[in-house]
Amino acid sequence: MTGSDHDDGFDETWPRALAEELTRIEMQPRPALARYERRRRGWRIGAVPAWSVAAVLVVTLVSATTLALAATGHVPIGLPGEHGSPVARAPRAASAPTPAAEQTAPGTDAQSLQPSRAAPGPYAFTWKGAPAAPQAWTPGPVDDWDLLATSDYPGDLAGTMQAAYGTDCAPPPSTHQVRALVDSAYICRDRLATAIDGGGDAPKTYGGVYFSPARLADFDDHASSITWQVSTRRLAANDRWDVWLTPFGENLVAPVAPDEMPAFAGPPRDAVHVWMDNGACPGSGQPDTLGVVNGVPIGTVFGVEVFSNYRSTKIDGPGFPPCLEASLPAGPSAGVLTGFQLDVARNHVKFWAPGASKGAPPVYADARVDLPFTQAVLQFAHHSLDPGQADTFQWSDVAVSSAVPFTMLRPGGGTSVHGRQATLALPEAAPAGAFLRFYAFGSIQVSFDGGRTFRAAAPQQVQRAASGEASYWTPVPAGTDHVVIRGTGAGGLPWWVLDVSVWAA
Amino acid sequence: MSDRQRLARLVPGSSSDFDLLYRLTYDRVVRTCLIVLGGDPAAAQDCAQDTYLRAYRAWPRWRPEAPVEVWLHRIAVNAARSYKRRRMLRELPLLFEGLRARPLPLDDTFAVMRALGQIPSAEATALLLRYFHGYSGEEIAAGMGVPASTIRGRIVRGRSRLRKLLGEVDEDASRSAISALSEFEEKMG
Numbered sequence: 001m002t003g004s005d006h007d008d009g010f011d012e013t014w015p016r017a018l019a020e021e022l023t024r025i026e027m028q029p030r031p032a033l034a035r036y037e038r039r040r041r042g043w044r045i046g047a048v049p050a051w052s053v054a055a056v057l058v059v060t061l062v063s064a065t066t067l068a069l070a071a072t073g074h075v076p077i078g079l080p081g082e083h084g085s086p087v088a089r090a091p092r093a094a095s096a097p098t099p100a101a102e103q104t105a106p107g108t109d110a111q112s113l114q115p116s117r118a119a120p121g122p123y124a125f126t127w128k129g130a131p132a133a134p135q136a137w138t139p140g141p142v143d144d145w146d147l148l149a150t151s152d153y154p155g156d157l158a159g160t161m162q163a164a165y166g167t168d169c170a171p172p173p174s175t176h177q178v179r180a181l182v183d184s185a186y187i188c189r190d191r192l193a194t195a196i197d198g199g200g201d202a203p204k205t206y207g208g209v210y211f212s213p214a215r216l217a218d219f220d221d222h223a224s225s226i227t228w229q230v231s232t233r234r235l236a237a238n239d240r241w242d243v244w245l246t247p248f249g250e251n252l253v254a255p256v257a258p259d260e261m262p263a264f265a266g267p268p269r270d271a272v273h274v275w276m277d278n279g280a281c282p283g284s285g286q287p288d289t290l291g292v293v294n295g296v297p298i299g300t301v302f303g304v305e306v307f308s309n310y311r312s313t314k315i316d317g318p319g320f321p322p323c324l325e326a327s328l329p330a331g332p333s334a335g336v337l338t339g340f341q342l343d344v345a346r347n348h349v350k351f352w353a354p355g356a357s358k359g360a361p362p363v364y365a366d367a368r369v370d371l372p373f374t375q376a377v378l379q380f381a382h383h384s385l386d387p388g389q390a391d392t393f394q395w396s397d398v399a400v401s402s403a404v405p406f407t408m409l410r411p412g413g414g415t416s417v418h419g420r421q422a423t424l425a426l427p428e429a430a431p432a433g434a435f436l437r438f439y440a441f442g443s444i445q446v447s448f449d450g451g452r453t454f455r456a457a458a459p460q461q462v463q464r465a466a467s468g469e470a471s472y473w474t475p476v477p478a479g480t481d482h483v484v485i486r487g488t489g490a491g492g493l494p495w496w497v498l499d500v501s502v503w504a505a
Numbered sequence: 506m507s508d509r510q511r512l513a514r515l516v517p518g519s520s521s522d523f524d525l526l527y528r529l530t531y532d533r534v535v536r537t538c539l540i541v542l543g544g545d546p547a548a549a550q551d552c553a554q555d556t557y558l559r560a561y562r563a564w565p566r567w568r569p570e571a572p573v574e575v576w577l578h579r580i581a582v583n584a585a586r587s588y589k590r591r592r593m594l595r596e597l598p599l600l601f602e603g604l605r606a607r608p609l610p611l612d613d614t615f616a617v618m619r620a621l622g623q624i625p626s627a628e629a630t631a632l633l634l635r636y637f638h639g640y641s642g643e644e645i646a647a648g649m650g651v652p653a654s655t656i657r658g659r660i661v662r663g664r665s666r667l668r669k670l671l672g673e674v675d676e677d678a679s680r681s682a683i684s685a686l687s688e689f690e691e692k693m694g
Contacts (some may be wrong), residue, residue, distance in 0.1 A: 010664075010668060011664070013637075014617050014636070014667065014671065015636045015637045017617045018540070018617040018618065018621070019614070019637075020636060021544075021614075021615045021616075021617055021618050022536055022539060022540075022613075022618075024614075025539060025544050026546060027535070027539075027546045027549075027550070059638065143592060161562050238516075277519055277521040277522075278516050278518070278519045278522075279514075279516060279519065279522065280514035280515060280516050280522070282514070293509055293516050293517065293569055296513075296514055298516055301521060303521045303524075307599070314524065320511070321521065
């Protein structure tokens with residue numbers, strides 16, 4: 001600072017003496033990151049009420065318009081294929097039919113935690129279809145995929161956005177307009193595309209698309225490798241994807257880590273979670289769309305954490321997290337998909353990008369763990385957090401090296417139920433130990449005897465708190481072939497049920 | 506890559522980058538808290554936790570014109586001062602009961618910490634950032650949001666006060682401090 005600062009060594013002596021004094025004060029060990037995260041999350045959750053109040057005000061203003069639009073909303077039509085699904089999938093494992101008369105007492109949460117006893121085997125799947133226009137993806141009604149698109153409020157619209165692929169499915173950079181939730185997951189050119197805008201004219205500042213196959217990753221006494229392909233070009237730092245592995249009985253329809261979105265029910269009790277994040281990427285990144293900080297381009301990195309009884313432990317890889325873009329041979333691309341892999345065993349988790357093959361593939365997590373579960377629902381999600389310019393991710397080639405099937409029944413018309421009492425026909429009678437699963441706003445009642453008697457739908461017990469919409473997980477009597485749903489709204493908003501299905505393992 | 510290089514790459518709002526910020530800076534932040542709080546280790550750790558909670562709230566809005574660690578130490582000093590104010594309020598009834606002789610947590614061998622506690626907080630902060638944490642005057646000014654000339658003034662005044670205070674310690678304490686310093690330097694090689 002000045003020429004006299006170092007004239008007599010005083011400014012070197014006292015800091016050293018101070019350092020010595022500090023060493024004589026006995027300190028507790030540095031708190032683990034988990035302690036810090038719990039407190040951090042506590043603050044985030046604490047911020048929910050004010051945020052929610054603001055959101056409700058916004059929703060109130062737009063709800064009348066939205067309801068009118070929803071009444072004329074898009075109705076998805078599946079492409080030709082098994083059960084109307086536009087997908088190619090592995091043959092369904094045989095399951096013994098359950099006599100309709102075989103009524104059982106409602107299951108318990110503990111019952112739903114029992115692992116599937118089906119023999120594990122490989123599972124491979126990709127989306128197939130070359131429609132003349134973007135075709136809303138409608139999973140098949142039996143043992144195919146679960147799909148939810150939500151904007152975290154009672155309605156069927158998100159923000160208006162320009163999504164990848166033209167109106168004739170011409171590849172990117174061609175675009176077409178998307179706003180309805182049912183159009184947020186669509187097929188073009190043998191790929192699934194997810195596009196949802198949680199900003200702009202969306203009623204709230206969040207949009208999410210969640211999809212899960214009717215398979216449990218199985219890693220009881222061996223490892224299971226889960227692989228998938230996804231596009232790497234990003235238009236917004238606040239559009240990201242993540243992957244969850246959750247025990248069957250603890251699965252949430254829309255798990256969202258508290259750091260990402262406090263309004264939701266939080267993370268599952270136990271899980272493995274992989275999420276896309278932003279990092280500083282000298283010499284790579286995607287500065288034209290994600291921006292530059294301090295002259296350094298922003299790009300893509302990934303984090304991995306394990307939840308055990310709600311406590312998160314972050315897993316590191318070897319060294320500083322590498323930027324994905326630096327390892328992509330042709331740079332980030334909306335046309336070329338890149339392969340990712342999650343290797344899971346009871347005592348080990350590794351997440352890496354073998355498809356990023358420029359040099360050694362980046363490894364984002366590789367560590368010993370102690371997972372409290374050995375089978376898991378596999379759930380992909382695309383989150384849009386008020387991104388400015390919403391993004392499209394393209395997906396293909398999902399595979400699980402060791403998987404067991406579970407029953408997933410999706411009734412026709414179960415994508416969005418609201419307004420009046422609705423009766424939904426299941427494609428097959430529910431087996432024993434089944435659960436009715438959906439995502440809903442308001443107070444919801446269900447009937448399994450044709451509407452003669454109703455009971456309150458059961459919120460998924462493991463979710464921490466629901467600010468509005470919540471995951472429901474209600475035991476279903478064996479043999480049930482129809483479900484009747486009705487509800488009452490809350491706070492001046494209508495009741496709304498999304499993504500109705502019946503699951504059993 | 507040095508910690509400073511890593512810190513220079515952090516992206517505001519990134520949760521993983523905030524985790525990295527925590528890992529790379531915690532030890533130094535808790536030392537800042539420890540100094541400002543007069544050597545109370547439990548309070549210093551609470552102060553450090555509070556610092557990161559405050560920083561996390563502001564993390565998306567942080568603008569990297571200044572070193573992120575200077576920004577963090579500024580928050581830490583404010584958190585420590587808030588803690589001291591709260592502690593004084595809690596102890597106020599005791600003062601009225603005549604229990605003024607609250608024992609100091611530091612004995613005479615902690616000459617530098619005690620001296621730093623006796624000079625104005627802004628000057629002590631500037632000295633710590635300049636000579637203990639090693640940031641330039643310009644970096645400190647950017648991090649504190651004040652002109653560089655203000656920081657220069659604080660350093661000059663603070664240094665003068667510190668020199669005077671350390672010169673005024675009694676001979677025994679001086680010998681003790683010098684002896685401890687010699688041992689420390691031997692230990693550090």
